[in-house]
Amino acid sequence: xxxxxxxxxxxxxxxxxxxxxxxxxxxxxxxxxxxxxxxxxxxxxxxxxxxxxxxxxxxxxxxxxxxxxxxxxxxxxxxxxxxxxxxxxxxxxxxxxxxxxxxxxxxxxxxxxxxxxxxxxxxxxxxxxxxxxxxxxxxxxxxxxxxxxxxxxxxxxxxxxxxxxxxxxxxxxxxxxxxxxxxxxxxxxxxxxxxxxxxxxxxxxxxxxxxxxxxxxxxxxxxxxxxxxxxxxxxxxxxxxxxxxxxxxxxxxxxxxxxxxxxxxxxxxxxxxxxxxxxxxxxxxxxxxxxxxxxxxxxxxxxxxxxxxxxxxxxxxxxxxxxxxxxxxxxxxxxxx
Numbered sequence: 001x002x003x004x005x006x007x008x009x010x011x012x013x014x015x016x017x018x019x020x021x022x023x024x025x026x027x028x029x030x031x032x033x034x035x036x037x038x039x040x041x042x043x044x045x046x047x048x049x050x051x052x053x054x055x056x057x058x059x060x061x062x063x064x065x066x067x068x069x070x071x072x073x074x075x076x077x078x079x080x081x082x083x084x085x086x087x088x089x090x091x092x093x094x095x096x097x098x099x100x101x102x103x104x105x106x107x108x109x110x111x112x113x114x115x116x117x118x119x120x121x122x123x124x125x126x127x128x129x130x131x132x133x134x135x136x137x138x139x140x141x142x143x144x145x146x147x148x149x150x151x152x153x154x155x156x157x158x159x160x161x162x163x164x165x166x167x168x169x170x171x172x173x174x175x176x177x178x179x180x181x182x183x184x185x186x187x188x189x190x191x192x193x194x195x196x197x198x199x200x201x202x203x204x205x206x207x208x209x210x211x212x213x214x215x216x217x218x219x220x221x222x223x224x225x226x227x228x229x230x231x232x233x234x235x236x237x238x239x240x241x242x243x244x245x246x247x248x249x250x251x252x253x254x255x256x257x258x259x260x261x262x263x264x265x266x267x268x269x270x271x272x273x274x275x276x277x278x279x280x281x282x283x284x285x286x287x288x289x290x291x292x293x294x295x296x297x298x299x300x301x302x303x304x305x306x307x308x309x310x311x312x313x314x315x316x317x318x319x320x321x322x323x324x325x326x327x328x329x330x331x332x333x334x335x336x337x
Contacts, residue, residue, distance in 0.1 A: 224299060
């Protein structure tokens with residue numbers, strides 16, 4: 001199959017290498033001509049994926065017209081560029097071509113809608129959209145370290161095709177789901193909790209603190225997700241708790257690293273600058289906060305994170321407020337209906 005991977009960052013490069021290893025004809029696209037020339041010459045993304053060789057058979061280009069012969073297009077660009085990149089495809093991509101999005105976040109410019117909604121709005125319903133999401137750091141996928149991931153789509157045939165294309169018996173197991181709403185929301189909102197888990201680490205709190213934070217964070221993510229049309233069981237799967245675990249515990253996680261710096265005293269903007277890459281949890285917190293306000297869903301952790309990140313609140317004070325909330329039962333109707 002002819003596949004174009006749009007985005008030459010760590011994740012895009014890792015997926016291009018994986019797909020080539022699965023026997024597909026792969027083109028790797030980058031927006032920057034000078035980067036295309038460098039990657040084609042060096043055959044490695046030294047900054048974001050050091051040590052992972054880009055095979056000579058993978059074509060590298062900055063010409064977006066390369067998608068016109070693709071049977072599958074993978075969007076692996078930063079979240080802020082997903083909609084604009086989709087717009088650049090309209091002239092070239094063929095009708096019926098499946099679009100796979102691996103970006104995790106929400107489209108703030110369009111009412112915090114999901115990225116699959118933004119892509120479909122731009123390209124139309126003739127292009128099935130599949131969200132590929134789960135506990136998958138590029139640094140490990142590029143090296144063939146085993147993991148599992150979810151291909152979610154409202155079109156079951158598109159999800160099954162992506163499962164077949166990406167599945168690798170040794171290192172990349174793909175499951176399918178028709179709950180693309182839950183899959184995308186889980187992938188976006190877990191970044192809020194990962195950023196907070198990093199703050200917990202930066203403050204020097206213990207494993208108990210982080211475990212409690214993650215567990216209660218997952219509960220409120222699911223609460224909002226269900227209110228927005230997702231199925232609750234999706235949040236107990238790879239795109240929910242699976243992605244949450246890996247993002248809250250790994251130093252590969254930009255969200256956790258930024259959170260550690262905030263816990264150590266940096267403000268949010270300084271922490272993100274030091275990390276040197278997009279910290280999705282910062283933007284997901286804004287989206288989660290406003291969606292919770294709009295839907296009337298209780299999200300105390302997200303509200304606390306919003307105060308710290310956007311209103312200059314103290315992280316230690318936020319913890320005190322969370323710990324001092326009124327007494328409650330643990331089991332919620334959400335998990336038992």
